[in-house]
Amino acid sequence: xxxxxxxxxxxxxxxxxxxxxxxxxxxxxxxxxxxxxxxxxxxxxxxxxxxxxxxxxxxxxxxxxxxxxxxxxxxxxxxxxxxxxxxxxxxxxxxxxxxxxxxxxxxxxxxxxxxxxxxxxxxxxxxxxxxxxxxxxxxxxxxxxxxxxxxxxxxxxxxxxxxxxxxxxxxxxxxxxxxxxxxxxxxxxxxxxxxxxxxxxxxxxxxxxxxxxxxxxxxxxxxxxxxxxxxxxxxxxxxxxxxxxxxxxxxxxxxxxxxxxxxxxxxxxxxxxxxxxxxxxxxxxxxxxxxxxxxxxxxxxxxxxxxxxxxxxxxxxxxxxxxxxxxxxxxxxxxxxxxxxxxxxxxxxxxxxxxxxxxxxxxxxxxxxxxxxxxxxxxxxxxxxxxxxxxxxxxxxxxxxxxxxxxxxxxxxxxxxxxxxxxxxxxxxxxxxxxxxxxxxxxxxxxxxxxxxxxxxxxxxxxxxxxxxxxxxxxxxxxxxxxxxxxxxxxxxxxxxxxxxxxxxxxxxxxxxxxxxxxxxxxxxxxxxxxxxxxxxxxxxxxxxxxxxxxxxxxxxxxxxxxxxxxxxxxxxxxxxxxxxxxxxxxxxxxxxxxxxxxxxxxxxxxxxxxxxxxxxxxxxxxxxxxxxxxxxxxxxxxxxxxxxxxxxxxxxxxxxxxxxxxxxxxxxxxxxxxxxxxxxxxxxxxxxxxxxxxxxxxxxxxxxxxxxxxxxxxxxxxxxxxxxxxxxxxxxxxxxxxxxxxxxxxxxxxxxxxxxxxxxxxxxxxxxxxxxxxxxxxxxxxxxxxxxxxxxxxxxxxxxxxxxxxxxxxxxxxxx
Amino acid sequence: xxxxxxxxxxxxxxxxxxxxxxxxxxxxxxxxxxxxxxxxxxxxxxxxxxxxxxxxxxxxxxxxxxxxxxxxxxxxxxxxxxxxxxxxxxxxxxxxxxxxxxxxxxxxxxxxxxxxxxx
Numbered sequence: 001x002x003x004x005x006x007x008x009x010x011x012x013x014x015x016x017x018x019x020x021x022x023x024x025x026x027x028x029x030x031x032x033x034x035x036x037x038x039x040x041x042x043x044x045x046x047x048x049x050x051x052x053x054x055x056x057x058x059x060x061x062x063x064x065x066x067x068x069x070x071x072x073x074x075x076x077x078x079x080x081x082x083x084x085x086x087x088x089x090x091x092x093x094x095x096x097x098x099x100x101x102x103x104x105x106x107x108x109x110x111x112x113x114x115x116x117x118x119x120x121x122x123x124x125x126x127x128x129x130x131x132x133x134x135x136x137x138x139x140x141x142x143x144x145x146x147x148x149x150x151x152x153x154x155x156x157x158x159x160x161x162x163x164x165x166x167x168x169x170x171x172x173x174x175x176x177x178x179x180x181x182x183x184x185x186x187x188x189x190x191x192x193x194x195x196x197x198x199x200x201x202x203x204x205x206x207x208x209x210x211x212x213x214x215x216x217x218x219x220x221x222x223x224x225x226x227x228x229x230x231x232x233x234x235x236x237x238x239x240x241x242x243x244x245x246x247x248x249x250x251x252x253x254x255x256x257x258x259x260x261x262x263x264x265x266x267x268x269x270x271x272x273x274x275x276x277x278x279x280x281x282x283x284x285x286x287x288x289x290x291x292x293x294x295x296x297x298x299x300x301x302x303x304x305x306x307x308x309x310x311x312x313x314x315x316x317x318x319x320x321x322x323x324x325x326x327x328x329x330x331x332x333x334x335x336x337x338x339x340x341x342x343x344x345x346x347x348x349x350x351x352x353x354x355x356x357x358x359x360x361x362x363x364x365x366x367x368x369x370x371x372x373x374x375x376x377x378x379x380x381x382x383x384x385x386x387x388x389x390x391x392x393x394x395x396x397x398x399x400x401x402x403x404x405x406x407x408x409x410x411x412x413x414x415x416x417x418x419x420x421x422x423x424x425x426x427x428x429x430x431x432x433x434x435x436x437x438x439x440x441x442x443x444x445x446x447x448x449x450x451x452x453x454x455x456x457x458x459x460x461x462x463x464x465x466x467x468x469x470x471x472x473x474x475x476x477x478x479x480x481x482x483x484x485x486x487x488x489x490x491x492x493x494x495x496x497x498x499x500x501x502x503x504x505x506x507x508x509x510x511x512x513x514x515x516x517x518x519x520x521x522x523x524x525x526x527x528x529x530x531x532x533x534x535x536x537x538x539x540x541x542x543x544x545x546x547x548x549x550x551x552x553x554x555x556x557x558x559x560x561x562x563x564x565x566x567x568x569x570x571x572x573x574x575x576x577x578x579x580x581x582x583x584x585x586x587x588x589x590x591x592x593x594x595x596x597x598x599x600x601x602x603x604x605x606x607x608x609x610x611x612x613x614x615x616x617x618x619x620x621x622x623x624x625x626x627x628x629x630x631x632x633x634x635x636x637x638x639x640x641x642x643x644x645x646x647x648x649x650x651x652x653x654x655x656x657x658x659x660x661x662x663x664x665x666x667x668x669x670x671x672x673x674x675x676x677x678x679x680x681x682x683x684x685x686x687x688x689x690x691x692x693x694x695x696x697x698x699x700x701x702x703x704x705x706x707x708x709x710x711x712x713x714x715x716x717x718x719x720x721x722x723x724x725x726x727x728x729x730x731x732x733x734x735x736x737x738x739x740x741x742x743x744x745x746x747x748x749x750x751x752x753x754x755x756x757x758x759x760x761x762x763x764x765x766x767x768x769x770x771x772x773x774x775x776x777x778x779x780x781x782x783x784x785x786x787x788x789x790x791x792x793x794x795x796x797x798x799x800x801x802x803x804x805x806x807x808x809x810x811x812x813x814x815x816x817x
Numbered sequence: 818x819x820x821x822x823x824x825x826x827x828x829x830x831x832x833x834x835x836x837x838x839x840x841x842x843x844x845x846x847x848x849x850x851x852x853x854x855x856x857x858x859x860x861x862x863x864x865x866x867x868x869x870x871x872x873x874x875x876x877x878x879x880x881x882x883x884x885x886x887x888x889x890x891x892x893x894x895x896x897x898x899x900x901x902x903x904x905x906x907x908x909x910x911x912x913x914x915x916x917x918x919x920x921x922x923x924x925x926x927x928x929x930x931x932x933x934x935x936x
Contacts, residue, residue, distance in 0.1 A: 457910050458910050464896075527887070527888060528863055528888065529842060529863055529887050529888065530887055531885075531887045531888075531892070532884070532885040532887060532892035532897065532899075535885065535887065536885070554840075555840055555841065555842040555843045555885070555886065556842075556885070557885075558885065558894070559883040559884065559885075559894040562883075563883070567880075567883060567894050567895070569877070569879075569895065571878075571879070571880040571883075806840055806843070808838060808840070808845065809840075809843075809845070812845075812846045812847065812848040812856075813833045813834050813838075813845050813846060813847040813848070813859065814833075814847070814848065815831045815832075815833060815847070815931070
């Protein structure tokens, strides 16, 4: 500590003690805690608080203390000099010092401008009267709360998000409130006319009054000298002891402009959040990035991450802009909008309108993609629509169901709940990690969490199987408004890179990258040897793209694929030998029984995929167990073909129309040792009674009198998904070719850890049909590529050397005497 | 600190393997009875930096030796906690530390200071 303190460190001055500035400091402390001596100037007398939650404070649902994000102790603990109630008056770029209204001069090596926005004040007579305020900070909020105790009538000028939240809060505290709005309907930037009308009616039911298309002409003083009335252009006069101007915000560029920095609507920054002066960065509402100004919190956090990285001197990462969504934080009114919901000549709209129950939903589509949505009354699916907009997913196939939302967020682990808000606080949201709703909501509030990743890290909710992600997103949305989600336009593989799975796959093919190291080098990975997320993905991508050329890296595989067995909670392993099509023999069963006795195997279990699982094998016993079993590897441990489940079929069954067992066996023999983006399970049933459950498999085959039906993209796991019909064929050779071609397409195009259901959902069943069903030549080529890739692929249990199994791992070290 | 070390008995290093017996970005396990302090995971990070920590994740006791090694960290194979090999501590916001051991690599041989403090 002492050594550190004596070294002179460069000085970083943060102008603006709000959410954007402090988030940047937090990100900076994470990656370079000792780099700067940091001083923070804040014009308000408070430490950093959550500005989004001012409306609940005004409405009396939370207190100012509740919404503080960083206490004064936090600043002290991190060695940050905090100067609250101190306004910066000048940035002297020549002498490199910041001057403040307390007369202080603070020299700097770097400055971060996070000055936020000014509320806009209408230039009407009387705008400077006492009792006329804006709605921007704690002082405004307290002034409003104060006024509610003394006065009766309030007028809010501006029927946008902020104005309505202010009006609602004042009404909740007992004032008679009229909203004056210049436009023909409320929240015209977030809502279409219909939804705006619905909103107006429900606010009127709560006692608010409205004057639409009304222009404020003057604010008139009352007898006390305080504002007494608002006069509209038509001549109408509204009594008003309090006038709240909520007619918009303007980026606060005053300091930057005075310092001679280039400004447009905001302070102009590049993709690293640097201004035209390389020593000065700017972030948040005050900046103009690629011509865009953001007023929501999610983009600010994205910016903070990038900016902190550059301030830390790492120079990695670019901010490329954000998509935003909005949610009105008025308790009891559900309203959500995202993307471009006004549409145009080349867009289509799907509308559901039920004024009786107060539900209105509009989805705007363009070229089979969702580009925007407005939801009123029922916003449960807001997060889902927003993700569809962001991911630009093709929705042609789900178009007929789109309006009804993501029907089942997940079928398992949370009592079939799909509406988080109606759940009780002690109801379990995350069944994997046992996290209740109350725990998540508290963490969101207490720790100031804004993103799904934050919630996953802090509570573990939705961090295992992910089936409750939708519920967690709903809780985030409810707690933090529509601002909840970090909204990068594309999602990188992991923190080691900005590249997406698709960009990485494309580069590996285009540039003929044949190793993890070459890929990382070409795509400028930030970490020397990646992480536990990206290395397995890269290993799969180079191997599946360049079979027989790329060399496997066992150290980049999860332990199960490295040890060719499944690790269990106590550190032992389970062994599942392959039984073709689920059929076995007396000698195999005898060998299994002998192995169980010889190695003291505690549990023997029949699996869902018709195999036998030997549980509790010590790692050092694995090679001997494999040898004694003398059965092929079942690959139950791998992102690979697991099993082909079969029914007995026509050989025995009185209903059987086809020999499903033989079909299953030949599929399994043709496809085993096939690695894939994720595990792959097949099933073959001999008749439509479908005893092998082909409807919930990655590839399901069902025999009918005249041939075979092939289904793809089913899933029986976290979320039960019924497989979709791909094609009907006559012969078993055709089954092999079609199933193989589909799986090869998935191997070539799928993203690592993407199951077939998600792959098909992403690219569309039409795409799969074009490649596998309609294009006979392409299908044969796919099937041949798969056979080429599998040709000579060793069985790791019995040819460990060829399979590059590191046998040293099975021998523990001992102390050398 | 320095004074204390000088007065303490010299650390007893025991040789456990050759450096090349450990795969790069991998680990080997030194088996010890639970009563003698339990298994020790010996890691080889990039640049032949070698670390030894108790083979027990602070979370639910997973064998860290079986995890994926990256940088100077390992991801536990059971629930993906990230443990820093130098400090033995889990990456935030997870909390918990695992015992670390001093390692010496000389002439291609790896030696670990197995104190019997936890024996």
